[in-house]
Amino acid sequence: MSDRLTMALPKGRLLKKVQDHFGRYGIIFPDEDDRKLVIEDTSGRFTFFLVKNSDLPVYVSHGIAGLGICGEDVLTESQTDLLKLAPLPFGSTRMCLAARKDTPPPAGSGPLTIATKFPHFTRTYYHKLGVAVQVIKLAGSVELAPVLGLAPYIVDLVETGSTLKANNLYVVQELARIRVYLVANPAYYKLHYKEIEEFLEMLDIETTEPSP
Numbered sequence: 001m002s003d004r005l006t007m008a009l010p011k012g013r014l015l016k017k018v019q020d021h022f023g024r025y026g027i028i029f030p031d032e033d034d035r036k037l038v039i040e041d042t043s044g045r046f047t048f049f050l051v052k053n054s055d056l057p058v059y060v061s062h063g064i065a066g067l068g069i070c071g072e073d074v075l076t077e078s079q080t081d082l083l084k085l086a087p088l089p090f091g092s093t094r095m096c097l098a099a100r101k102d103t104p105p106p107a108g109s110g111p112l113t114i115a116t117k118f119p120h121f122t123r124t125y126y127h128k129l130g131v132a133v134q135v136i137k138l139a140g141s142v143e144l145a146p147v148l149g150l151a152p153y154i155v156d157l158v159e160t161g162s163t164l165k166a167n168n169l170y171v172v173q174e175l176a177r178i179r180v181y182l183v184a185n186p187a188y189y190k191l192h193y194k195e196i197e198e199f200l201e202m203l204d205i206e207t208t209e210p211s212p
């Protein structure tokens with residue numbers, strides 16, 4: 001492959017935001033053929049791989065893509081050791097405990113039954129507090145669980161709150177702020193330190209990792 005930097009991008013709701021943001025800095029990639037999964041930006045600096053959100057840390061940790069753009073939610077669940085270079089100014093959400101409006105907040109040290117797409121985050125969060133949890137893992141539409149009686153509580157991402165509202169649920173407690181990060185494979189970062197730092201300077205964001 002050429003000496004372009006390689007970056008994995010999530011195919012879902014973040015892609016348009018990345019495209020708009022990068023476009024402001026002259027990193028333009030086409031979207032006319034949205035079935036193409038390997039694309040090159042017109043400035044000649046990047047090759048992008050369009051991957052499923054939850055697979056993104058796999059590609060970066062294996063060094064297939066040197067860089068990636070990924071939410072902290074996915075990073076936490078992946079249990080990979082990627083460098084979080086800098087948060088990006090879009091895609092922020094809140095990880096929340098939510099329930100039906102007629103369910104009171106949990107009291108005492110559990111056990112709490114929680115349905116979620118984020119079992120690792122949920123177990124870690126409550127274990128740190130000494131609260132016992134039974135986690136029911138779902139792949140999506142988590143808001144259905146309290147509505148249908150699968151679990152009284154859910155842990156899920158909340159952005160606008162409209163999904164909770166439409167299903168008569170409420171935020172019991174905000175557990176964490178979740179941001180979207182530019183991440184790197186540690187070895188790739190060392191190898192391409194100069195180009196990556198130039199790219200970060202151009203985006204006007206500072207690295208959160210010390211220099212190698």
Ligand SMILES: Nc1ncnc2c1ncn2[C@@H]1O[C@H](COP(=O)(O)OP(=O)(O)OP(=O)(O)O)[C@@H](O)[C@H]1O
Pocket residue numbers: 010011012013014052053054070071072073074091092093157158159160178179180
């Ligand atoms: N409203 C939102 N809901 C979920 N994630 C959001 C939202 N807004 C921003 N994000 C961030 O965007 C990232 C990518 O969201 P996307 O919808 O593509 O993921 P996903 O639903 O997990 O993807 P997939 O359905 O392919 O598994 C999330 O990991 C999260 O950090």
Ligand SMILES: O=P(O)(O)OC[C@H]1O[C@H](OP(=O)(O)OP(=O)(O)O)[C@H](O)[C@@H]1O
Pocket residue numbers: 139140141142143156157158159160161162163164
């Ligand atoms: O607060 P809001 O703006 O309503 O956004 C939050 C919702 O969006 C996400 O789901 P997504 O659309 O990815 O569907 P999924 O649950 O099937 O993964 C998230 O899991 C919430 O359900």
